[in-house]
Amino acid sequence: MAGLSRRRFLQGVAGLGAGVLSGCGGLPLRSGAKAHVVVVGGGFGGATAAKYLRLLDANIQVTLIEPKAKYVTCPGSNWLFAGLANLDQLTVDYQSLQDSYGVKLLVDRVSSLGAAQRLLRLVGGQSVTYDRLIMSPGIDFRWDAMAGYDQAAAEQFPHAWQAGPQTLLLARQLQAMPDGGVVLMVVPADPYRCPPGPYERASMMAYWLKQHKPRSKILILDAKRSFSKQALFEAGWAKHYGYGTANSLIEWHSLADNPLLELDKQNRMLTSEFGDSFRGDVLNIIPPQTAAQIALQQGLTDSTAWCPVRPLTGQSLFDEFIHVIGDSAHYAPIPKSAFAANSEAKACALAVTSLINQTPIAEAHWLNTCYSLITPEHGISVAGVYELDSANAIAPVKGAGGVSARTDGEAAAMEADYTRAVYRSLIADTFG
Amino acid sequence: MKRIFYAAAALVASALNSIAHAEIDARAIAFNCRNCHAESSLDAKSSIPSLKNLSAQQIRQALLDFKYDKNPATLMPRLAKAYSDAELAAVAEFLSRN
């Protein structure tokens, strides 16, 4: 690898680097650019990687490929259920990445990666070559996990795990539900996008129901035995929603030993392995997840259906010129979050510029901070700081991180305020 | 000829390395500060302080106070404890310049 990249480096110095196939309608390499890095996916991982690559080295040409001209953020999307936000407020575009940082945007979808030629084919017919590729295509769903729940059924029983029309649909269903109705929320086993997301969603739904339909109930049917920030969520639910009493707005049930096997669409009913059945008025079924289709199809995943990487650089174990970051990649124990995707993107951008410039790769530092709202005035958080251990595996730094230490009203209000402020900062740092 | 070219390139690369090396770790840590401490003027009302216009010494002292629990806060003590004093000093230096 060192030999190959040295040769590429020298080619770049000599002005011979050619990033793009000619005659295919591909992009010409800007004169003076020493390398062409293509980023696939304009979510939190991809947008951050594109921006920081340009910040780190303006002589690297960066092309971002994303099929949607506008992106709706999942962070904040649970606020919709409490009536605290609408989709417009959660929508961003790529104007600033183009105007302020010189990222070239291609609004298109990648259909294949020709790793041998380092050539991407796009659905629109174009092809693009790269010196290095950064993939951050997000997640897809396992549609075979529960009989009766497939892509078509998701139009009726939304997962709302990719923000947009699904989120609106679910919010409308909640609003239309009769008082005294039951919301069934089905939560998958780890790993999945945003470990605390379902519980924040239940909180936001409960906040709205408490004001508008207080006789209702949210039943969380969880494939896990425990969940992220559990003690903080449960204390918050007890404080605001009667958790633990007969009239609780929220009930949590672990079905770790009794998995849900079937959805009866007609009767809005779920049946478990032991034959227990649960009927709901609104069903929010969050299926188990995999890396995005493109990563699965192009052989970047292993038997876990996520992409294994070398953590220091994010390089795929299957192709040293392809880096994978964000939810698609296996960065455990770092959770799959927007904050983490942003942090992984920065470490990856540093590594990619070092590889291109033949300089030593910096020690990687990753961070995750995740706030959740229990009510608009009650926030909680978890933080994790990660580094490589002596075996070159990602490990949390001992003695750091953890959940909110103070849970009194003043701290809860401060953390609720930070929830919103951090959302705005994360958007500014990623897309701004 | 070829060998000379390689050697020259290697020399240039290693000279760059030694310059870059001192601040490399600081960047890797400090970039993560921007997730919360945005420098956008649009968010002047944010309750999370901007790091602009703070000296290296001010940032360093604040980080050490968080790390050693001299300045109670909801989040920063949990993060600052992850880094050595030298790393925090390097981060402060980087943030004051960028």
Ligand SMILES: Cc1cc2nc3c(=O)[nH]c(=O)nc-3n(C[C@H](O)[C@H](O)[C@H](O)COP(=O)(O)OP(=O)(O)OC[C@H]3O[C@@H](n4cnc5c(N)ncnc54)[C@H](O)[C@@H]3O)c2cc1C
């Ligand atoms: C309800 C909910 C709440 C959440 N709240 C938070 C929170 O408060 N804080 C937090 O940190 N995280 C939160 N998250 C998690 C966060 O949304 C994800 O972790 C984050 O979006 C991952 O970023 P990513 O870049 O990996 O993927 P994404 O953001 O999903 O971006 C992937 C992009 O790739 C594009 N793409 C896919 N395939 C292709 C292709 N073939 N060609 C080109 N482009 C392609 C997609 O269009 C998409 O835009 C939440 C998630 C949910 C569901």
